[in-house]
Amino acid sequence: MKIGAAFAGLLLLTGCESFNGPYLDNSGACDEIVDARERLDCLDRAERAEDEWREERRRERDDKDREDASAP
Numbered sequence: 260m261k262i263g264a265a266f267a268g269l270l271l272l273t274g275c276e277s278f279n280g281p282y283l284d285n286s287g288a289c290d291e292i293v294d295a296r297e298r299l300d301c302l303d304r305a306e307r308a309e310d311e312w313r314e315e316r317r318r319e320r321d322d323k324d325r326e327d328a329s330a331p
Contacts, residue, residue: 288301288305
């Protein structure tokens with residue numbers, strides 16, 4: 260049972276990877292914040308973290324493409 264669940268999770272992650280990575284919904288972490296300013300700050304941090312993650316993934320793909328192109 261555990262192996263099947265682990266395999267299903269791995270398969271799901273592999274599927275998400277093929278579609279430019281998973282959608283990161285960090286807004287749920289900010290739902291419990293009552294103060295409007297703090298909630299906006301939390302949402303801003305979550306958005307920046309997602310943008311940084313996507314930029315890192317883009318750089319990794321670019322590096323891999325360059326390596327593939329330079330390989331004989």
